[in-house]
Amino acid sequence: MILTDVLGSDVVDNSGQRLGEVSDVRFAVDASPGQLLSKARMVGIVVSPRTASSFLGYERRGITQPWPVAQLLRWRHRGSFLVLWEDIAVIGPREVVLRPGFTAYESTLAF
């Protein structure tokens, strides 16, 4: 499975209710050491209720320019949340199913 297979899939909870689409996948570069950097470890998926289009970098809280492009993109992605890898039950060909009682984390990045 490659990233493109996951991006844009529907995300549903365990009762089958649609929550949104996968608009991004988060990685942390903290797995086993590689040649230059450590290997990347998948942290989780970012679920956006309305659109699978890219955040274009505006997932970072500190980036507010140029007005109103930043504001429009944030508004388009309002209600997005991060779901950790542990809370994903199935990543299938068409949809991603979350485990019961999953935690929806804030999806914005602090820097």
Next chain:
Amino acid sequence: MKRLLGVALGILTAIGGFVDIGDLVTNAVVGSRFGLSLAWVVVIGVLGICLFANMSGRVAAVSGRATFEVIRERMGPRAGLANLGASFLINLMTVTAEIGGIALALQLASGVSYMLWVPFALLAVWLVIWRVKFSIMENVTGLVGLSLVVFAVALFLLKPDWGALAGQAFTPSVSGEESVGAYWYYAIALFGAAMTPYEVFFFSSGAVEEGWKVKDLVQSRINVLMGFPLGGFLSIAIAACAAVVLLPAGISVTTLSEVVLPVAQAGGQLALAVLILGIVAATFGAALETTLSSGYTLAQFFGWPWGKFRRPAAASRFHVAMMVVLLAGVAVLATGVDPILVTEYSVVFSAIALPLTYLPILIVANDPQYMGKHVNGRAVNVAGLVYLVIILVASLAAIPLMIATGAGA
């Protein structure tokens, strides 16, 4: 002294490099139909290209990334690929138009049909791209392209009614026979001719080719802010020549002969010879830039090694892509399609595709992770936003206007 020479050379090549077949044809067509009443569009287009080139040059110098590397990183593979497709096709159209332009200019000089000059132009463009150093290629075509100044000289020799010309330029109105739709269609065409996307692909990739650092930004800013406006003056001189000679005589511009007619009338054979030299240099330079741009965009998107600073063997896919583009352009010309027509469409499609490259650059120029303390200042962002609106309006209005006016007929 050396520094001063460098600045002067940069400005001169920017002037000579600004005008290409799109500017030549569009300005002459507009001048022959609307006089100078669309000169304001050239001003807006020139300011826009200054802003856009400055931003993309700064992004390239600070982050070391050229335009399509930025687009790929910021927009992701899917939206990026759609963007690449559109930009690449329009660039191919421009390559076709520029090669046609070289051939048409050589036809004017020799009387031999342009179709026979096309293979020659193809070979010459390819050889220069393959063999000649980047800086030499840029400086020679830019400096020889300066011969286009003969348009400005011809305008003086024609002894026009300056007051009437200024009146057309400063109080624009649509003349009796022309429709308002055609006026705005040509406004978009002129805007697209001044703000062609390839100029920015080329400018930002050139910054990487020449290894610009932050300290080189001042010089690049001087080159752009002096050179492009002077190039814009040249554009207006082309339109003014057409407005003085072709408009009153009711001559419409359908071939390159009409574009050069005012200069021939004003300055005779000598002026015509200088002009043809200038047109060959300008279209040849632009053919090099557009061909390189198509290689740059593809290689940057797919992550291939690129650049003339590498030996061709070390950037093989980059060079193969350019050969394919050149052959494709020549194949289009071989169908017998009129290069002037291709040019007229290419400038409009350039305007349509402009937001695709403008927006990512505007966004990244504001991103401190790429730019550090060199992010856009407040004034640049206000201007950037005004131009975002202009570019979006021009892009969205182009196709409906093209259909409604029958491509400005």
